[in-house]
Amino acid sequence: MLQLYDKLLELPLFIGISTDELSDIVGQTKFSFHKLAADKPLVSKEEKCTQLFFLMSGTLRVVSYADSHRYRIEEELSAPAVIQPEHFFGLMQRYTKDFTAQTDCSLLSLDKSEVLRLLDNYLIFRLNLLNCISMQAQRMGRIPWRQQSDDIRQQFVSFLRLRCLTQAGHKVLRIKMEDLAHELHQSRLNISRMLNDLQCEGLLTISRGIITVPQLEKLR
Amino acid sequence: MLQLYDKLLELPLFIGISTDELSDIVGQTKFSFHKLAADKPLVSKEEKCTQLFFLMSGTLRVVSYADSHRYRIEEELSAPAVIQPEHFFGLMQRYTKDFTAQTDCSLLSLDKSEVLRLLDNYLIFRLNLLNCISMQAQRMGRIPWRQQSDDIRQQFVSFLRLRCLTQAGHKVLRIKMEDLAHELHQSRLNISRMLNDLQCEGLLTISRGIITVPQLEKLR
Numbered sequence: 155m156l157q158l159y160d161k162l163l164e165l166p167l168f169i170g171i172s173t174d175e176l177s178d179i180v181g182q183t184k185f186s187f188h189k190l191a192a193d194k195p196l197v198s199k200e201e202k203c204t205q206l207f208f209l210m211s212g213t214l215r216v217v218s219y220a221d222s223h224r225y226r227i228e229e230e231l232s233a234p235a236v237i238q239p240e241h242f243f244g245l246m247q248r249y250t251k252d253f254t255a256q257t258d259c260s261l262l263s264l265d266k267s268e269v270l271r272l273l274d275n276y277l278i279f280r281l282n283l284l285n286c287i288s289m290q291a292q293r294m295g296r297i298p299w300r301q302q303s304d305d306i307r308q309q310f311v312s313f314l315r316l317r318c319l320t321q322a323g324h325k326v327l328r329i330k331m332e333d334l335a336h337e338l339h340q341s342r343l344n345i346s347r348m349l350n351d352l353q354c355e356g357l358l359t360i361s362r363g364i365i366t367v368p369q370l371e372k373l374r
Numbered sequence: 375m376l377q378l379y380d381k382l383l384e385l386p387l388f389i390g391i392s393t394d395e396l397s398d399i400v401g402q403t404k405f406s407f408h409k410l411a412a413d414k415p416l417v418s419k420e421e422k423c424t425q426l427f428f429l430m431s432g433t434l435r436v437v438s439y440a441d442s443h444r445y446r447i448e449e450e451l452s453a454p455a456v457i458q459p460e461h462f463f464g465l466m467q468r469y470t471k472d473f474t475a476q477t478d479c480s481l482l483s484l485d486k487s488e489v490l491r492l493l494d495n496y497l498i499f500r501l502n503l504l505n506c507i508s509m510q511a512q513r514m515g516r517i518p519w520r521q522q523s524d525d526i527r528q529q530f531v532s533f534l535r536l537r538c539l540t541q542a543g544h545k546v547l548r549i550k551m552e553d554l555a556h557e558l559h560q561s562r563l564n565i566s567r568m569l570n571d572l573q574c575e576g577l578l579t580i581s582r583g584i585i586t587v588p589q590l591e592k593l594r
Contacts, residue, residue, distance in 0.1 A: 221516075221520050245509050274500075284507065287508050294511060294515050299440050304556075336522065
């Protein structure tokens, strides 16, 4: 139980909660516990968000798809993390990405009724959730107004960063060269040159339709 | 007072609240009342969000700026409306647009402490705010994944729609032709042809650096 306390305090939604309140929460809240073996799916794109999942240990593989399904991005999400809290309320209460266990994972989940109870009873939980969703809305709302780079390498880096859940770590972009050229409004030749330059610098590797970036934080 | 009741019920944050709860809210909440004469500013970009403003009657002029300040969009926001509720919590508790009275306006506002009290006491208000901010985060989060059009006219329409607060009504885009060409990754000549075509169809008017769209909903 002590371990659960410490883990919960690392989660963005429980940050700043006092020890007294936390023991109260742990005592009264119906957390469900889940173990997920490597390669087992947690939730899929379009599935309904009926529970709020907290990743307590392990790493999830997250796959995001373009609406046209012409490309997708795979990335890793390590504990502690909350799974798409911005889709728990609002009009689109469905996940927009696939989440699969990369390593063995342990998770906690809360039913909607339990989340509503926590929101009702604990000011800090309520503020943490409001802050968390507001930050998402604010960050995404500023994106259309950002300055566009003239540099094709910067355009590619922005393309990737904008679509990744986290801004660091291992990313795999599965896209055909012509689709990437189309997305960046560049010629196929220019795209191919830019990617080869990045490969020479050791920042990514290219094979048929797969661009692997070992550390997104190094790609600038 | 009866009029205030009816007006509040039209606001997204009070939708679905029962008459009993509403009379409770109106009785116990310290609403501030504001009259704003035409052309007077309400709040400016970068100003801190310390109050939640509700536009109860009249029309505001909203100006949004690109980060580079190379272009801006002016639009109108009519009552009833809430001013940037997604900036009331989170990391960036500042307005990102200028709001000025277009006509004489009347507004209500709530201090942060009053908003926190409403969130604490009224489930529906809490859900409405969570829904409202979640919808913003969801809508903006899907944008990078949308399919890009090859058609320059569609690209221009998407450019405008993506940056407008409302998807209908009168919009003014102030931008130099070369900056628009840069934003859309097109040649100046193609941009100029496309805009002239739209002007011929009566969908917009162009003058030096000013593109006026009388009804965005007609521009497709």
